[in-house]
Amino acid sequence: MTIKLPPSATACVTAQIANDPAYGAVIPPLYLSSTYTFKGLDQMGTFDYGRGGNPNRNALAQTIATLEGGAGGVVTSSGMAAIDLVLNLLGPNALVIAPHDCYGGTHRLLNSRQHQGRLRVRFIDQSDPHAVKQALADAPALVFIESPSNPLMRLVDIAALGKAAKAVGALMVCDNTFLSPARQTPLALGADIVVHSTTKFLNGHSDVVGGVAIAATDAHAEQLQWWANCTGVTGAPFDSYLTLRGIRTLHARMDVQEANAIKIAQFLSTHPSVDHVYYPGLKDDPGYALAKRQQSGPGALLSFALKTDRAGLGRFVANTGLFQLAESLGGTESLICHPTSMTHRAMDDAARQKAGISDSLLRISVGLERSEDQIRALKTMFASL
Numbered sequence: 023m024t025i026k027l028p029p030s031a032t033a034c035v036t037a038q039i040a041n042d043p044a045y046g047a048v049i050p051p052l053y054l055s056s057t058y059t060f061k062g063l064d065q066m067g068t069f070d071y072g073r074g075g076n077p078n079r080n081a082l083a084q085t086i087a088t089l090e091g092g093a094g095g096v097v098t099s100s101g102m103a104a105i106d107l108v109l110n111l112l113g114p115n116a117l118v119i120a121p122h123d124c125y126g127g128t129h130r131l132l133n134s135r136q137h138q139g140r141l142r143v144r145f146i147d148q149s150d151p152h153a154v155k156q157a158l159a160d161a162p163a164l165v166f167i168e169s170p171s172n173p174l175m176r177l178v179d180i181a182a183l184g185k186a187a188k189a190v191g192a193l194m195v196c197d198n199t200f201l202s203p204a205r206q207t208p209l210a211l212g213a214d215i216v217v218h219s220t221t222k223f224l225n226g227h228s229d230v231v232g233g234v235a236i237a238a239t240d241a242h243a244e245q246l247q248w249w250a251n252c253t254g255v256t257g258a259p260f261d262s263y264l265t266l267r268g269i270r271t272l273h274a275r276m277d278v279q280e281a282n283a284i285k286i287a288q289f290l291s292t293h294p295s296v297d298h299v300y301y302p303g304l305k306d307d308p309g310y311a312l313a314k315r316q317q318s319g320p321g322a323l324l325s326f327a328l329k330t331d332r333a334g335l336g337r338f339v340a341n342t343g344l345f346q347l348a349e350s351l352g353g354t355e356s357l358i359c360h361p362t363s364m365t366h367r368a369m370d371d372a373a374r375q376k377a378g379i380s381d382s383l384l385r386i387s388v389g390l391e392r393s394e395d396q397i398r399a400l401k402t403m404f405a406s407l
């Protein structure tokens with residue numbers, strides 16, 4: 023039987039396969055060398071020094087650029103390095119508009135750059151058209167979006183905001199970490215640059231910390247490459263090798279993890295101890311219709327608020343079974359995390375409250391285990407409440 027794969031699943035599996043001129047290796051070899059010989063004076067080969075270029079890192083950047091439909095980009099040492107790299111494209115005192123419920127590390131980075139006087143940042147509810155209109159009237163240089171957002175899974179209409187951002191001359195940068203190009207391609211919707219924590223779905227095995235910034239145009243891609251070499255934020259060859267290996271199974275992983283997430287969201291949404299489930303795959307979720315339009319699936323992450331106090335929450339996560347109580351997401355194994363005390367502890371209480379991140383909120387990154395086993399583990403947790 024022939025299985026017809028969608029083009030980007032094929033692109034993941036075949037990326038950089040069998041292009042080794044030395045030995046015909048099917049899988050691209052690992053190049054650890056930090057430096058490369060010149061044939062003579064002024065005769066540099068493709069690479070000169072590993073900070074600026076490396077075959078594994080370049081192969082990974084080219085692969086993700088193809089998957090995202092971009093002109094090119096840079097693989098960085100972490101997702102935060104990718105976001106910080108993009109900020110180098112801004113002039114002095116530029117205004118950045120960011121979602122008030124973004125990843126805690128992004129919130130901390132933008133606030134800290136503001137405290138240094140490098141830029142100005144305004145955190146707004148990007149799902150509120152009035153707040154967006156007001157912010158755009160102040161001539162921002164960059165509109166940063168995270169869709170779905172971490173951890174409340176709020177969606178932003180990327181095409182509409184991209185159009186509005188362009189109209190005021192702002193760059194739009196989209197963090198696509200939560201979905202990966204297997205489920206969403208923001209450049210096709212009008213974003214100028216896509217960033218990822220490749221630590222998550224792209225690598226997919228919780229054994230690399232990395233990032234990438236991909237630009238829609240050659241001009242932006244070249245600027246990003248220049249700044250990455252200048253500041254030295256580029257990723258390591260072995261990490262790039264592992265991430266490309268992880269990408270080969272991206273679609274297969276995403277398909278199963280998402281199917282499991284849908285079942286878990288349905289289970290949670292009818293449970294009497296659950297106050298609310300945040301998942302754009304549920305029909306009554308405010309992001310459901312938009313997800314249908316701009317995503318090719320709801321993804322494998324969800325959050326839910328429990329009807330309990332801090333002591334109950336402690337009991338709930340004391341015996342998580344196959345769910346590991348840990349930060350991060352997008353790996354093959356299921357993780358559960360408490361944003362207030364874990365991923366979003368870098369935000370102060372007031373900022374968390376404003377963003378709607380309550381103390382009773384838990385986030386699940388749904389893994390590849392059998393969904394029956396996942397739901398059994400959740401039932402054991404509920405029994406401890």
Ligand SMILES: Cc1ncc(COP(=O)(O)O)c(C=O)c1O
Nearest residue numbers: 100101102125172199219221232
């Ligand atoms: C949405 C999002 N963006 C960026 C990052 C930062 O990535 P990294 O931890 O690889 O620096 C994270 C980390 O959790 C994230 O969830």
